[in-house]
Amino acid sequence: AEAAYVSQYAPSGASLQIIDHYAQNIHSGRFAKYDYRDKIKNFEHYGQLKPPTYDTTRITAPTATFWSLKDTFIKNG
Numbered sequence: 001a002e003a004a005y006v007s008q009y010a011p012s013g014a015s016l017q018i019i020d021h022y023a024q025n026i027h028s029g030r031f032a033k034y035d036y037r038d039k040i041k042n043f044e045h046y047g048q049l050k051p052p053t054y055d056t057t058r059i060t061a062p063t064a065t066f067w068s069l070k071d072t073f074i075k076n077g
Contacts (some may be wrong), residue, residue: 021034032051
């Protein structure tokens with residue numbers, strides 16, 4: 001259901017894995033790499049059982065976040 005909702009607003013070129021990754025970050029409250037939902041696969045990809053969070057201190061490009069009261073991805077209240 002979450003992927004169906006997000007796919008209504010995602011760019012047409014977005015893969016299901018990208019949409020799933022977006023939903024994972026929303027549900028977990030973490031800004032983390034993709035969770036393969038398999039500890040062995042996570043370990044193969046990341047060297048740990050749980051996907052690591054992104055180190056936002058390493059972002060060097062100017063970055064901004066925009067939102068509005070009518071934002072379809074933000075739940076008010």
